[in-house]
Amino acid sequence: MRRSRGVLDSSMAALLEGYSWLPVRRERSASGVARTRVLGQRAVGLCGPDAARFFYDEDHIRRHTAIPWPVQNTLFGRGAVHTLDGDRHRARKNIFLEVVTRESAETLAGMVATAWDDAAASWEPGRPVVLFDEASRMITRGVCRWAGIPLTEPDVPAVAGDLVAMVDGFATPGPRHWRARLARGRREAWLSRLVTGVRDGGISPTAGSALEVVSRHREVDGEELSPRLAAVELLNVIRPTVAVCWFVAYAGHALHRWPQHRQRLLAGDTGFATAFAHELRRFYPFAPFVGGRAARDLTWRGEHIPRHAMVLLDLWGHNHDEELWGDPYTFRPERFMGHDIGPFELVPQGAGDPHSNHRCPGEPSTVSVLRTLAVRLARLHHDVPEQDLTISLHRVPARIRSGFVFAPGRPVSS
Numbered sequence: 327m328r329r330s331r332g333v334l335d336s337s338m339a340a341l342l343e344g345y346s347w348l349p350v351r352r353e354r355s356a357s358g359v360a361r362t363r364v365l366g367q368r369a370v371g372l373c374g375p376d377a378a379r380f381f382y383d384e385d386h387i388r389r390h391t392a393i394p395w396p397v398q399n400t401l402f403g404r405g406a407v408h409t410l411d412g413d414r415h416r417a418r419k420n421i422f423l424e425v426v427t428r429e430s431a432e433t434l435a436g437m438v439a440t441a442w443d444d445a446a447a448s449w450e451p452g453r454p455v456v457l458f459d460e461a462s463r464m465i466t467r468g469v470c471r472w473a474g475i476p477l478t479e480p481d482v483p484a485v486a487g488d489l490v491a492m493v494d495g496f497a498t499p500g501p502r503h504w505r506a507r508l509a510r511g512r513r514e515a516w517l518s519r520l521v522t523g524v525r526d527g528g529i530s531p532t533a534g535s536a537l538e539v540v541s542r543h544r545e546v547d548g549e550e551l552s553p554r555l556a557a558v559e560l561l562n563v564i565r566p567t568v569a570v571c572w573f574v575a576y577a578g579h580a581l582h583r584w585p586q587h588r589q590r591l592l593a594g595d596t597g598f599a600t601a602f603a604h605e606l607r608r609f610y611p612f613a614p615f616v617g618g619r620a621a622r623d624l625t626w627r628g629e630h631i632p633r634h635a636m637v638l639l640d641l642w643g644h645n646h647d648e649e650l651w652g653d654p655y656t657f658r659p660e661r662f663m664g665h666d667i668g669p670f671e672l673v674p675q676g677a678g679d680p681h682s683n684h685r686c687p688g689e690p691s692t693v694s695v696l697r698t699l700a701v702r703l704a705r706l707h708h709d710v711p712e713q714d715l716t717i718s719l720h721r722v723p724a725r726i727r728s729g730f731v732f733a734p735g736r737p738v739s740s
């Protein structure tokens with residue numbers, strides 16, 4: 327690719343500045359369009375609902391070759407759905423749309439709730455629990471059961487640790503990255519064996535479970551997925567589901583900072599619990615942006631975007647835009663009550679229609695698990711000991727430094 331003159335490579339700045347990297351560069355430009363270079367390539371940063379409409383038009387942006395190897399080797403897996411376009415993408419995406427429905431998301435949330443109740447029964451009053459770690463393990467138990475993946479109790483901590491590591495290490499060149507790569511290697515090998523076991527008839531997963539759907543899936547050319555690729559996509563179901571533990575820890579943080587929300591969660595107000603989950607996803611940091619490549623020479627609001635340039639859509643900036651949200655740095659679940667959320671309104675997991683583009687298919691699971699556990703957290707009588715509750719926006723993905731430690735007490739009756 328031709329080098330654009332006069333624009334310095336900003337990869338190191340992106341690693342150091344984290345969530346503010348793209349917003350700051352957009353703000354510096356009169357047009358609101360950031361022009362920079364990442365990994366030696368031209369990159370253009372856009373933000374807002376119209377930008378999201380533009381970005382999610384496949385005629386404009388393609389994903390093939392857009393996802394850097396360090397991200398594929400840790401977060402998504404080589405050859406994952408995230409890297410496909412057109413018919414190949416839609417055929418592969420069907421796996422996730424079949425596996426995650428509103429109904430199945432509720433079943434998943436029920437299984438995770440059971441895992442919470444079992445764990446809570448073992449908590450000793452006054453003995454500190456790290457919410458992030460505990461949530462990662464209970465979601466691992468719940469999602470593996472739901473996905474038809476056999477998992478024995480002694481294996482839960484290692485599997486949960488690996489699934490968290492793959493998310494934690496995708497945006498850093500240091501030891502976290504290598505931990506993520508090793509974790510991926512281990513888990514792809516594990517799940518490949520399982521898929522082979524299903525195809526050989528030795529394992530019989532429930533019809534419609536993720537393991538069963540991935541094992542029998544056929545690509546557009548009628549071929550089944552190789553065991554490794556099947557493992558990649560199975561991981562693309564369970565890994566992000568376990569990553570909801572980031573938001574569960576944020577829920578603990580939010581209820582600690584704004585305890586007034588406890589009462590409405592306790593009162594069984596499902597509408598409020600759903601709004602609370604949406605506000606957690608909007609307010610707290612997770613995915614900073616998504617990226618693709620310009621399919622051809624493009625023009626966005628009079629600004630030229632050359633063919634093959636990287637195009638980055640600023641999700642964090644969108645979710646904290648003063649014009650869109652009024653007081654974006656105020657945590658206010660009520661902002662999501664009384665109206666349906668538009669496809670380009672709240673974008674922590676992408677925008678538009680997940681059936682026809684790359685928007686995350688896991689939002690029903692994320693919201694169901696999150697609101698279910700937020701209610702349980704609100705119900706839990708606990709103290710919050712002295713700890714470092716800092717959330718650094720320089721670290722991607724951000725997380726609460728202490729993981730949110732609480733000391734359980736007796737349950738509060740609802």
Ligand code: HEM
Binds near residue numbers: 422569572617
């Ligand atoms: C912690 C909660 C989650 C966050 C923050 C999150 C975020 C995202 C984001 C930002 C994207 C990229 C959208 C794009 O490229 O335009 C995405 C895609 C995806 N997510 Fe999620 N996600 C979460 C939970 C889930 C869950 C529970 C699943 C379970 C199925 C899931 C499966 C996927 C898959 C398969 C894709 C790729 C879709 C495609 O390329 O068509 N995610 N997610």
